């Protein structure tokens with residue numbers, strides 16, 4: 482590894498190698514090593530997470546970079562069973578950027594903050610010469626209060642079932658379609674959404690939650706592979722149980738993508754205690770955006786640290802960690 486390539490930001494294999502070799506090497510500590518969606522600090526009371534947003538185009542069907550910047554960080558907190566409380570917001574703006582576009586972005590941030598009941602308490606604004614960034618990059622960092630303790634991607638076992646909260650791949654497919662100038666009069670739009678309300682409902686229903694992870698870069702494939710490794714288990718999923726909408730299927734067929742590897746921004750994967758899986762499914766399905774939630778698989782010891790995809794015809798294959806760079810600047 483001599484220079485950084487776009488694949489180093491893919492949320493998959495090369496991204497993991499870069500993080501492990503360069504950052505974990507220098508920053509290593511017990512909290513960071515857990516590799517959770519958010520750091521759990523202060524004796525399990527608080528969750529703490531950061532994320533930067535560079536999506537292109539900045540406005541797309543279903544959301545924009547502002548909504549994404551709030552959802553992204555709040556969702557990582559929610560994935561640790563936390564209620565998002567305080568956010569910071571840093572923006573890097575390119576000289577010449579339109580003030581009315583900036584106002585549109587900030588207004589979508591405002592409405593998403595309200596949905597999460599979170600406030601921005603600190604911020605920073607930098608303006609750089611034309612060409613030094615492309616339009617606008619945003620970083621948000623957040624602190625949340627953990628309402629449900631013990632959620633961890635390191636403790637998934639054969640007592641759990643695997644669920645997905647809605648149809649997958651919509652964000653990745655939408656960004657791809659926008660970049661390619663494909664017809665956007667279809668109903669294809671990003672799933673970008675705040676997940677805290679769904680997590681809160683699961684907690685309120687007394688569901689036994691083992692692990693939660695939003696399936697962003699690298700998609701559901703990346704999440705399941707990370708879980709199989711972190712918990713040292715095999716995860717077996719049924720292809721026909723995985724919800725994919727017609728528009729996403731169409732784009733995948735046209736371009737040879739796999740929906741399981743496409744990014745999502747308002748879709749999460751759940752490991753739920755077997756006895757509670759059906760109830761969790763009902764709680765999710767009570768939300769309009771999660772009406773296609775599904776139990777997609779189980780945890781076994783069949784192949785250590787591997788993910789197995791069973792087709793409806795009875796064949797099976799390993800589902801690998803995504804490699805290469807499908808779509809840079811997806812989020």
Ligand code: MG
Pocket residue numbers: 518556557560694695697
């Ligand atoms: Mg995440």
